[in-house]
Amino acid sequence: MNTVYFPPKTILAIESSCDDTAIAVVRNGRTVLASIMDSQTTLHQPYGGVIPELAARHHLTCIHGLLETCLAEAKIALNDIEAVAATIGPGLIGSLLVGASVAKTLSLITEKPFLAVHHLYAHVASNYLESDLEPPFLCLLVSGGHTQLIHVKSYAEMAIVGETLDDAVGEAYDKVARIMGLGYPGGPILDKLAQQGGGNPKAITLPTPKTQNPWDFSFSGLKTAFVRKWEAETDELETIPKQLQADFAASFQATAVKILLKKTVACAEALGLKTLSVAGGVSANSALRGAFLALRDEGYRVHIPKMGYCTDNAAMVGASAFFNPLAEGDLGMDVFSRVL
Numbered sequence: 001m002n003t004v005y006f007p008p009k010t011i012l013a014i015e016s017s018c019d020d021t022a023i024a025v026v027r028n029g030r031t032v033l034a035s036i037m038d039s040q041t042t043l044h045q046p047y048g049g050v051i052p053e054l055a056a057r058h059h060l061t062c063i064h065g066l067l068e069t070c071l072a073e074a075k076i077a078l079n080d081i082e083a084v085a086a087t088i089g090p091g092l093i094g095s096l097l098v099g100a101s102v103a104k105t106l107s108l109i110t111e112k113p114f115l116a117v118h119h120l121y122a123h124v125a126s127n128y129l130e131s132d133l134e135p136p137f138l139c140l141l142v143s144g145g146h147t148q149l150i151h152v153k154s155y156a157e158m159a160i161v162g163e164t165l166d167d168a169v170g171e172a173y174d175k176v177a178r179i180m181g182l183g184y185p186g187g188p189i190l191d192k193l194a195q196q197g198g199g200n201p202k203a204i205t206l207p208t209p210k211t212q213n214p215w216d217f218s219f220s221g222l223k224t225a226f227v228r229k230w231e232a233e234t235d236e237l238e239t240i241p242k243q244l245q246a247d248f249a250a251s252f253q254a255t256a257v258k259i260l261l262k263k264t265v266a267c268a269e270a271l272g273l274k275t276l277s278v279a280g281g282v283s284a285n286s287a288l289r290g291a292f293l294a295l296r297d298e299g300y301r302v303h304i305p306k307m308g309y310c311t312d313n314a315a316m317v318g319a320s321a322f323f324n325p326l327a328e329g330d331l332g333m334d335v336f337s338r339v340l
């Protein structure tokens with residue numbers, strides 16, 4: 001007899017792969033009953049980047065309080081949860097272990113299944129939250145560590161058809177913002193300056209690197225060219241004029257968005273796909289959102305998750321657990337096979 005898989009309807013989900021501790025309750029992979037998070041941005045701000053040991057310790061201190069708050073917000077008892085899900089990779093091992101251990105423990109206590117989730121599948125699944133989007137579609141995944149074009153053929157079948165050969169676009173944003181002295185985290189600050197600073201997006205000419213596979217990306221050349229031009233313009237200056245800073249920010253943003261948009265459209269055309277989605281932290285970028293939404297006028301169906309579901313969150317983990325739970329051994333970095 002064939003085993004038929006009936007996904008649990010109400011899932012408690014935990015995300016702790018990096019520096020955000022997040023818990024959510026999601027029904028049917030789409031309806032968010034509660035989604036809360038404790039962000040560690042101020043904790044890591046003085047260092048200009050995430051310190052893994054500090055991140056893991058902070059997850060430990062806040063996760064139990066968050067769990068109680070989340071269940072209260074969802075107006076649901078622990079026993080009414082039908083499965084417990086957690087991100088098991090990729091991410092910082094100490095951080096992953098905190099969320100995954102709590103989830104596994106809850107699953108043992110409640111005798112409900114534990115569902116392991118891949119962090120990047122979860123970013124893709126963020127598109128299903130509070131929407132009726134269905135595969136097939138082409139997803140541009142743009143985050144702090146990844147830049148990929150993913151052909152989502154069905155809920156379970158995804159193929160990476162293009163990806164960055166070096167830096168992720170979020171990483172490039174963060175590095176460029178650091179060089180400009182804009183602070184941490186750089187992506188959203190640079191975005192704001194580019195949108196509202198009154199800069200000219202054509203003021204600085206930046207390269208759009210070529211790749212052998214036309215759907216692959218490369219952001220290291222763009223970043224290096226930017227840094228060279230920035231240093232050449234500002235080295236001798238005691239204070240940097242606001243207009244110059246705004247011009248650089250607007251030019252970087254315009255170039256990055258142009259590259260992402262052009263490659264996604266070319267890839268969609270080649271694959272015959274008319275439905276596009278964007279996911280990952282950089283999908284919070286105002287110019288990228290605007291550029292993709294404008295494709296609706298060209299006959300594309302475009303879906304972008306709402307802001308709170310772009311950067312790391314647990315609701316997307318609940319969606320991924322419902323539509324695409326990992327089978328045992330799916331992941332090389334499975335924290336359970338190593339530790340529990």
Ligand SMILES: Nc1ncnc2c1ncn2[C@@H]1O[C@H](COP(=O)(O)OP(=O)(O)OP(=O)(O)O)[C@@H](O)[C@H]1O
Binds near residue numbers: 142174186281284
């Ligand atoms: N408005 C924005 N414009 C540009 N970049 C942004 C914006 N908001 C967030 N980012 C970038 O998104 C990234 C964080 O996204 P996310 O939380 O998805 O990444 P991550 O979880 O660290 O990486 P990954 O998902 O690849 O493991 C950072 O690089 C941040 O600068």
Ligand SMILES: [Mg+2]
Binds near residue numbers: 123143280312
């Ligand atoms: Mg992420």
